[in-house]
Amino acid sequence: MDRDYFYSIMNGTGELDYELYLDTPKILSAQKPFDQFCNRDELQFQIIHQVEELWMKLAAYTLLDIDDFIRERNANRVMTLFRRVQMIIEMMTTQLGMLETMSPKEYQEIRLQLGNGSGQESPGFRTLLKMPKHLWDSYVSAYLEPDGRTIEHVYNSGYAHDDAYMVAECLVEFDELFQKFRFHHIQLIHRSIGMEAKSLKGRSVELLQDGMRTRFFPALWEIRFKMTDKWGGEYGTVRESIGASKKGSGAH
Ligand code: HEM
Known part of the structure; x- marks a missing residue:
């Protein structure tokens, strides 16, 4: 592709209402000129x-x-x-x-x-x-x-x-x-x-x-x-396993 051609149109003309309202000339010229970038990134x-x-x-x-x-x-x-x-x-x-x-x-x-x-x-x-x-x-x-x-x-x-x-x-x-x-x-x-x-x-x-x-x-x-400490405090830090309490109540 012709890089210079695309560089020349990429920033627009700045004359259309869309460009005027969004001030695209200012935004699109806020980056370094294309020939001054140190690399492609x-x-x-x-x-x-x-x-x-x-x-x-x-x-x-x-x-x-x-x-x-x-x-x-x-x-x-x-x-x-x-x-x-x-x-x-x-x-x-x-x-x-x-x-x-x-x-x-x-x-x-x-x-x-x-x-x-x-x-x-x-x-x-x-x-x-x-x-x-x-x-x-x-x-x-x-x-x-x-x-x-x-x-x-x-x-x-x-x-x-x-x-x-x-x-x-x-x-x-x-x-x-x-x-x-x-x-x-x-x-x-x-x-x-x-x-x-x-x-x-x-x-x-x-x-x-x-x-x-x-x-x-x-x-x-x-x-x-x-909240965890408070709620946990009600049944102590070590709790009985769910399995053990089920066994105790006869549930399976
Ligand atoms: C490769 C890309 C980047 C690298 C290697 C980088 C590296 C760093 C480093 C080393 C610092 C810490 C101290 C200092 O040098 O001042 C820093 C701070 C910071 N950078 Fe980046 N940065 C990158 C991209 C970005 C981007 C895209 C943003 C976008 C907002 C950003 C925002 C910041 C901010 C806000 C701080 C200050 C953080 C604070 O004070 O807690 N950085 N950056």
Whole structure:
């Protein structure tokens, strides 16, 4: 195929309404010019990172709306919008896998282009990391405090599968999917540069392991083991086997 011809039409003319509304000239010129890529994988590398930034922008924007609706106790809106955010994070996670089609050597060539840039500088990620604290404060002041409830009440003693529970589960799902993204990102590093390598900031990639252990909403995770301890406490830590109790009752 005539590469120069296709390069010349790939970015469009920028004159049609579709192109004008979506500002395709800006989006499609946000990558290096074709003759400046260090290898055949660099366009993929740039586009995946750019698309991930766009998804994080939409996730952060949607979380602002979610926060408004939590404060209004509008659970239907919260659940619909959280589904959108969950889908975004799932797509972001799947897209990481695409970078595993790049060989370790080709990544080393691209890495030389990055200066000392790092994912830690991602504006989308930095914004998202700041939001859970505010979401949690809104949840507590909208769903717990006005009714004098606790997380224990929502999940156990006053459990009713109600709005307070459903919104809490949306927060948990968000937390879990974020961890899955972090986990897959670490797998990607294993696959491309190796986890033991020094990062471009000269800092150990151990910091990523710390991120893996971070929970946005610890109280929503703690309630699960607290319930297990409490319910388990009622029959002790060592339980009789189901078979033994059946034998005792004469059942077969
Ligand atoms: C081959 C591809 C990739 C490699 C080898 C890689 C490698 C790394 C490494 C070594 C770090 C840790 C410390 C540092 O250097 O700053 C890091 C952090 C990070 N990367 Fe990547 N990354 C890749 C792709 C991506 C993609 C596609 C995203 C998309 C969003 C991303 C987002 C991040 C974020 C947000 C951090 C900071 C994490 C935190 O502070 O917890 N990375 N990456």
